[in-house]
Each structure stands twice: as structure tokens, then as C-alpha cells.
Amino acid sequence: MANSQFNLVQPRYIEKKESIDQYLVYFTDLVVANGWDEVRAAAVFKTVLPAGSDIRSFINSFTPEEQNSFSVIKTKIKKSREPVRDSLVTEFYDVSRKKGQSLDDLAARVVKLTDQLYPSMPKDYKVLIERDRFLAALNPELRVAIVGPQ
Incomplete structure (x- = not known):
């Protein structure tokens, strides 16, 4: 029996050599594999970004509603790039x-x-x-x- 408290696949931090576009592809697959909803995916995504990074600061500039939707975060990142x-x-x-x-x-x-x-x-x-x-x-x-x- 699956328990929604546990991840099937543990997230990893973004690597220095990796572009945010490459990491978004990985993280989107992770969201699907773990069956996360928008809010959980958004919350986890923010934690795997380096504190003080440009991308994390960019996300912090969003409204609280935008910050709670991984789809919105992903779209805004892609649009900004x-x-x-x-x-x-x-x-x-x-x-x-x-x-x-x-x-x-x-x-x-x-x-x-x-x-x-x-x-x-x-x-x-x-x-x-x-x-x-x-x-x-x-x-x-x-x-x-x-x-x-x-």
C-alpha cells in the first residue's frame, strides 16, 4: 500500500554543471514518479535550489499563489529564459x-x-x-x- 508521506524517488539538488532547463526536465519527471500535486512539487522544488541563487530569488518575487504552483513556477522560469x-x-x-x-x-x-x-x-x-x-x-x-x- 502506497503512503503519500513517502517519496518513491528522492529529489537531488541541482548540480553546478546543470542548466535550470535540464533540471526542470528531471524535476518534472520526479513530480510524476512521486505523484506530487502542484503545491507539494512547488514546495520541494524551492528547497533543492541553492539559497541566494538567482533562480530562487526570482521565485521569491512571485505572489504566494504563484509560489504554490509548480506549473506556474516552471512556466515563468521558461518564459524568463x-x-x-x-x-x-x-x-x-x-x-x-x-x-x-x-x-x-x-x-x-x-x-x-x-x-x-x-x-x-x-x-x-x-x-x-x-x-x-x-x-x-x-x-x-x-x-x-x-x-x-x-
Whole structure:
């Protein structure tokens, strides 16, 4: 018999290397797995954010009603990040190999941007996007050397 006092899955704190978008995907899955309602999900979500963090301060600026709804919190966070996402999209499509930059560094940059832009995309699709964007970031001679002539 399930007891609503216990969590099926214990929440973890947001990690430093993790974007808030990536963490929201994880936390939404956690809410579903534990069968939490809006109020409980909102209360737990606030506790896993670092005290004094920008995102926690942002949530604290909401009305009490907004703070008690995880859906509202999630929507407002995503809406606030739209300009950030727009700049990431621009950066993603402007990525090119800089003079002296190693291919590993370029690949790492493409992977990081892909993860930030598409946090919930299945890994198989992300790998394809990363490969395509990496190849597009190379100069034509190097691209031909890697994939062959078209």
C-alpha cells in the first residue's frame, strides 16, 4: 500500500554543471514518479535550489499563489529564459572553428550548446545534431577531409 508521506524517488539538488532547463526536465519527471500535486512539487522544488541563487530569488518575487504552483513556477522560469535561449540559438548557429582551436574543443563547445538548447531531446537525436553542427563549423577543406567529397 502506497503512503503519500513517502517519496518513491528522492529529489537531488541541482548540480553546478546543470542548466535550470535540464533540471526542470528531471524535476518534472520526479513530480510524476512521486505523484506530487502542484503545491507539494512547488514546495520541494524551492528547497533543492541553492539559497541566494538567482533562480530562487526570482521565485521569491512571485505572489504566494504563484509560489504554490509548480506549473506556474516552471512556466515563468521558461518564459524568463526565452531571451537567453534566443542568444544560445544565435551562438549555436554561429559556431565556427577559431584559428588554433582543437577539434576536441570545438566538439565540446557544440555538445555544450546542444545540451543547453535541447535538454530533453533523446540522446540519439542530440548526437545527430551535434555531428551536423560540428561539421558545419569546419572550414570546407577540413570538412571534405573528414567526410569526403560530395
